Amino acid sequence: MRNTFCVLVLTLAISSSGCTHADGQARTAAVAPVKAAAAPVKKVTIEDFSARVTAYIRIRKSAEDSLAALTSSKDSAEIDDHKTDLASVLVSARTSARQGDIFSPKITAKFRDIIRKTIQSADAQAVRRTVQDKEPENLVTVRVNSIYPEDNPLQTTSPTLLGRLPDLPADMGYRFIGRTFVLLDNKTRLIVDFIPDVLP
Numbered sequence: 001m002r003n004t005f006c007v008l009v010l011t012l013a014i015s016s017s018g019c020t021h022a023d024g025q026a027r028t029a030a031v032a033p034v035k036a037a038a039a040p041v042k043k044v045t046i047e048d049f050s051a052r053v054t055a056y057i058r059i060r061k062s063a064e065d066s067l068a069a070l071t072s073s074k075d076s077a078e079i080d081d082h083k084t085d086l087a088s089v090l091v092s093a094r095t096s097a098r099q100g101d102i103f104s105p106k107i108t109a110k111f112r113d114i115i116r117k118t119i120q121s122a123d124a125q126a127v128r129r130t131v132q133d134k135e136p137e138n139l140v141t142v143r144v145n146s147i148y149p150e151d152n153p154l155q156t157t158s159p160t161l162l163g164r165l166p167d168l169p170a171d172m173g174y175r176f177i178g179r180t181f182v183l184l185d186n187k188t189r190l191i192v193d194f195i196p197d198v199l200p
Helices: 002-038 039-066 076-093 105-119 124-131
Strands: 172-177 180-185 190-193
Touching: 039 076, 039 105, 039 180, 076 190, 105 190
Parallel strands: none
Antiparallel strands: 172 180, 180 190
């Protein structure tokens, strides 16, 4: 009887130990996803930016579909008129657009960090020279939905910086206007959004 009692106690002890161990594993498994979810913050921010740009492209596609198609790809006057009409329809479709619609606070912080690190990198001199290569001849007021004048040169964006920024559709571009970082629609020269005072 005593042997049976000892076996029973031993069995209960082992079972209790096993439950504790299993419980401990469950707690560890519950904590792990939290750590995993906290890691890809940068990726989520870039994906958010890409989604916002894609949403703009959809609006522009809808605006283009509402216009008569170009009859010639070589008639510069017709192309200019089409560009002007497209810009006008886009502005009307985005009357409520504001600075920060695409460059949200989190996205802005990420872009500022990328630009700051690039300017402070070993290639800083070349980056600054590229940015300052074409200063606007006339003062331009940067506003969402304003059109960058055709007769004003655009500052280029250095390959070093472009390589660190998220990719854009072929007809969109990153530009600097003075110290301001701009997301530009290359089809219409429309300022889609901007980050002020990026450059020191």
